[in-house]
Amino acid sequence: MTSLILASQSPRRRQLLEQVGLTFTVKPSSTEEIFDKNMNPEDLVQKLAREKAADVFQQFPEAVVLGSDTVVAADGEVLGKPKDDADAKNMLRMLSGRTHQVHTGAVILSKGRETSFAETVNVTFYPLTETEIDTYIQSREPEDKAGSYGIQGLGAVFVKRIEGDYFSVVGLPVAGVVRALKEHGLG
Template structure:
């Protein structure tokens, strides 16, 4: 199997469930289309990533994935800079947002895509906490400007849904898709 992502988090999650894979990251335009709903966006991104890499590996099963943070119907991508990260975290402070993760598998002419929504509630954050967290550098490459699997875990008061989806890959749903495509999970030595 080929993982169409350079995300270290997705690599770790696949290894966690014993999937053997190689990495060949897709380089695509990730700009949302005008008026595109968040679910349609993450599913389109996951499928485009998988199809782009599948064109280079026509005999392999290719997994593409995308994760977005949604707040007040707006997609919050990766921050452009520290000031953008601070602004995003101030919006999320004390509020609930949604994390959408899509996973797509492509093999030959066969493809499947699905998405998982998880509700995440942040505790109230002080301006000083936000500044100190941004100064760690962790928010720089994370949708929504935080990483629940890292130091950002202390920002989160509660989640309703899939923890692994918030990290970047919904494992239960991914394993089910892999089984459909006859890609083994739970392999030793991964």
Template sequence: MCDFAPLNLCLASASPRRREILGLITRDFTVCVSGEDEVLPHQMPAEEMVQYLARQKAQAVAKSRPGCTVLGSDTVVGLDGRTYGKPRDRDHAAEMLRTFSGTDHQVHTGVCILRGQREIVFCETVQMHMRPITEAELQAYLDTGLWADKAGAYGINGPAAAFFTGIEGDFYAAFGLPLCRVYQVLTELLADAGH
């Protein structure tokens, strides 16, 4: 555990997964949901999109939390130039998972960390290798309800892990927050603050 208390760290996310991931390195943070609508001004590539949305979330929280270091994040799944966010309902989740079945696709997680006038924004991309899944496997997974509120309708840390033959990149980025890079940035900010 790291002592990031001097940073007054605030996680701008309602995601229990991001809370859990950040909690692996520190207990010194609060959660402040931005309430920001996830609306894009125009079409943009997935890597750009997640950075834009992460920045929007962080900036919205930073306005009401002066003196805090604010961390915003956003995740989408990408395949063949298309992006997939959270499913609207079970049918939409099934459609997404059928699309990903037997493919190599990407999970893109954007992060924005704001501290005073400093703004650090980046994207981590993870290659996901999904084996073909049967209709019976798909329906059994959908019955769990664990597809809701997850980009691409799956979480690599749950039962859907059985669908993947491998991933390339930061596991935690595929889970919703690139922990290694976040840790490095926070450590650098702590050093800059003289701690």
């Protein structure tokens, strides 16, 4: 039987796949994420997801490999994971009281087949105070999150509204992935 490999170390992606009852192994990709500022965010997340999946697929060519990546975009600027607390603070200030986009790409590779897609979700934040931002940064939650927040954690209190797939904001368009996995003989 063909096995599924998640090419990501994200605990959120792992939890989402477990939530829908999929059996898989985790083999994080060793590729370095390089953001091409000239690419539109939907193409960028698919490119990054493809690079992760391809890296792992080379090692396990008989498996079905899932790669995924998420970025936040505001005013045309792509926001990845913050470099440090100051970067996180700047991102959260930028998102405060405004609508931004969360783009999550997924790529599934199997022998002779590739499926690639991206989901875009509009997320609107309440206006944030400096104290709210500082307290959130002190929680350490922003450290490994695109756009410096996690909707599934403490960052949930910032979110006034979302338009689109909640799970894509968490880090994986799980319904689309499950449907695509069927095309690769899984599920």
